[in-house]
Amino acid sequence: MSKLPDPFREGLARGWKATHGEQGLPSQIECDVAIVGTGAGAGITAELLTRAGLDVVLIEEGPLRTSSDFNQKESEAYRTLYQESAARRTLDGAISIMQGRCVGGTTVINWTSSFRTPDSTLRHWQEVYGLRDFTTEAMAPWFEQAERRLNMVPWTIPPNLNNEVLRTGATKLGISSAVIPRNVKGCWNLGSCGLGCPTNAKQSMLVTSIPAALNAGARLFYQTRAHKLDIQNGQVKGLLCVPIRLNGDKVSDQTMRVVAKHYVVAGGAINSPALLRRSDAPDPHGLLGARTFLHPVSFSAGIFDERIEGWQGAPQSLYSDHFVHDAPLQGPIGFKVEAAPLHPGMASILMGGHGQRLMTRFQQYPHTQMMLSLMRDGFHPESVGGKVRMHLDGSAVLDYPLTDYVLDGFRRSLLAMAEIQFAAGAKVVRPFHEQSDDYSTWAAAKAAIAAFDMKPLLTGAGSAHVMGGCGMASTEALGVVRPDGVHWQVDNLSVHDGSVFPTSIGANPQLSIYGMTNLLATQLVKRLNGKDVVLA
Known part of the structure; x- marks a missing residue:
């Protein structure tokens, strides 16, 4: 360069x-x-x-x-x-x-993503x-x-395979998808x-x-x-x-x-x-730091015969709002589906496991596609978010319980992502959950996800979006x-x-x-x- x-x-x-x-x-x-x-x-x-x-x-x-x-x-x-x-x-x-x-x-x-x-x-x-x-x-x-x-326009370069999997699987299932606007100018499409x-x-x-x-x-x-x-x-x-x-x-x-x-x-x-x-x-009303919201995020890995190379190219260029539009605000939590880039450090977490198990999964790293779902939190009476609390030294920490309401959305999103990945041709799908294994059919993944204990720490969760407070x-x-x-x-x-x-x-x-x-x-x-x- x-x-x-x-x-x-x-x-x-x-x-x-x-x-x-x-x-x-x-x-x-x-x-x-x-x-x-x-x-x-x-x-x-x-x-x-x-x-x-x-x-x-x-x-x-x-x-x-x-x-x-x-x-x-x-x-x-x-x-x-x-x-x-x-x-x-x-x-x-x-x-x-x-x-x-x-x-x-x-x-x-x-x-x-804009x-x-x-x-x-x-x-x-x-x-x-x-x-x-x-x-x-x-x-x-x-x-x-x-x-x-800030030059926010839809991304015109063909998506990398990490994103294309989302569109391919969604199309086969009759699920809508679209191109993401990005705030870039003269992008080199490096992926970093x-x-x-x-x-x-x-x-x-x-x-x-x-x-x-x-x-x-x-x-x-x-x-x-x-x-x-x-x-x-x-x-x-x-x-x-x-x-x-x-x-x-x-x-x-x-x-x-x-x-x-x-x-x-x-x-x-x-x-x-x-x-x-x-x-x-x-x-006076005890609102400061309360109702602080994340988009709690679930993840699902799909393993393909072809090389995906999820570390290269625009990180996010396609999305689906199908599971947001079909979810009323006062009903079960809705979620937006996107792709997640896979650089080695992040992959070492999202692929799950440790030791020999993680090493084996890293051998599949170039063939791994990663999907994520953003939970739309804060609209339902059971959807109250978290609270900013203070350590003794004055630093902050977010207390954000993963409630049954949110975790129900995690289960439904893991099902949705697995089905999309299999529809796109994945040979194996691995939901991000401590009780997860590698599943080679949609039927096997569906049954396993339905049986997961949806609890904090067992259910893999992250977020890059913090709002409210x-x-x-x-x-x-x-x-x-x-x-x-x-x-x-x-x-x-x-x-x-x-x-x-x-x-x-x-x-x-x-x-x-x-x-x-x-x-x-x-x-x-x-x-x-x-x-x-x-x-x-």
């Missing part, structure tokens, strides 16, 4: 204002708006605020890594780009959670949470602007999206909105943790930050106080509610923030990330965050200095 220019490094050479926490922080700085985080919500907000001429400071606890650092190695990417080195799990250890922790946040390591918020989700928010203005028609312009800005894009083709915040904000004069502090907001009498008076090492340890007892006119929390669900809880933010609603009795993203009890504090969603989305959430934040940040600019801005 030829060496490409690194626009972020070039910007730093031109004088972008970026400070590494380990190299020392000033004791106090002032600005118009302080933004916690640099992911999807933070990036769009920073770009719009700086375009309006506001003085913006960005606070990021993760490191700065750019295309010059991305080498397609899991061993380095997980350690430097992910929360807890990709080992973040729920309180009981039953669900692994993949989230970004770097400049650009999860947008740097996601798989580029869906608008489903109409059914928006209708539910209108009916249950009073979000009357969040109609499909009203949100369309905000999504359109984000799609143009989850490890940082070495060609800057992925239109993440690292190469779009954060550079735009820095070009306009924003200041970036990285490896700098937003520790606590100083909240007094319904106002934030300051933000206390500490320098941290790559592993998250404090560098010293040195602190930096950020004094701003307005504060935007955009650290992502889990981290945003945690910051507000550490700050003793008003929570600072839910938005039309009244303070229903939500942490108002429909404009401003905290109900703290007038100069907003939340601009996926934590404002009242439920899960039912689709990969990045475009939902971009579109929602585009609206909220535009409203915030109008409130702060009366200007009208548009996401270019």
Whole structure:
């Protein structure tokens, strides 16, 4: 691969204002708006605020890594780009959670799938949470602007075999499938999206909105943790930050106080509610950190005669919403079916087993296809999600019980995926469950899955999508923030990330965050200095 220019490094050479926490922080700085985080919500907000001429400071606890650092190695990417080195799990250890922790946040390591918020989700928010203005028609312009800005278009290159299996099997069963829009430009089709894009083709915040904000004069502090907001009498008076090492340890007892006119929390669900809880933010209705939602994910491996090579090519390019559309919101949990890329480290987990058993399965690795299902959680009375809790050291953990309601969806999704894989020609199917074996017929797999003990830890589960915890609603009795993203009890504090969603989305959430934040940040600019801005 030829060496490409690194626009972020070039910007730093031109004088972008970026400070590494380990190299020392000033004791106090002032600005118009302080933004916690640099992911999807933070990036769009920073770009719009700086375009309006506001003085913006960005606070990021993760490191700065750019295309010059991305080498397609899991061993380095997980350690430097992910929360807890990709080992973040729920309180009981039953669900692994993949989230970004770097400049650009999860947008740097996601798989580029870009869906608008489903109409059914928006209708539910209108009916249950009073979000009357969040109609499909009203949100369309905000999504359109984000799609143009980040080049979100359906993937036109033929899918890799890992994805084609989904379409082939679905077609044979009469199940609908479609092409996924992706936020890429000039993609080399390498397949390492989850490890940082070495060609800057992925239109993440690292190469779009954060550079735009820095070009306009924003200041970036990285490896700098937003520790606590100083909240007094319904106002934030300051933000206390500490320098941290790559592993998250404090560098010293040195602190930096950020004094701003307005504060935007955009650290992502889990981290945003945690910051507000550490700050003793008003929570009169006990909603902060509650109703935090994942898309709990089940997995199924299919072994084929032909080489699948699930590590190469666009990670996700096809999907099926058949099992979402056929699932009423108030009925059994619905799920979206997609493919999962298989790099060796991830494969060592998803293929199951250890020792000799895992070694035998790795001999089938090039022939293995991996399918996943995203559970649409948060719409049923038995679908209450999880709660962000705090360790004694102030760090956060998500308590997310896998209920019988959710696990029923896991069983149905394992059945659906196995049937699709067999229809596509799989010789063996292996559901991701501790009681699973290799099944050579659909009848055998169906009988085995029906008999599985669907319990946490026995049932393999993961998620890369975290939402809620600072839910938005039309009244303070229903939500942490108002429909404009401003905290109900703290007038100069907003939340601009996926934590404002009242439920899960039912689709990969990045475009939902971009579109929602585009609206909220535009409203915030109008409130702060009366200007009208548009996401270019």
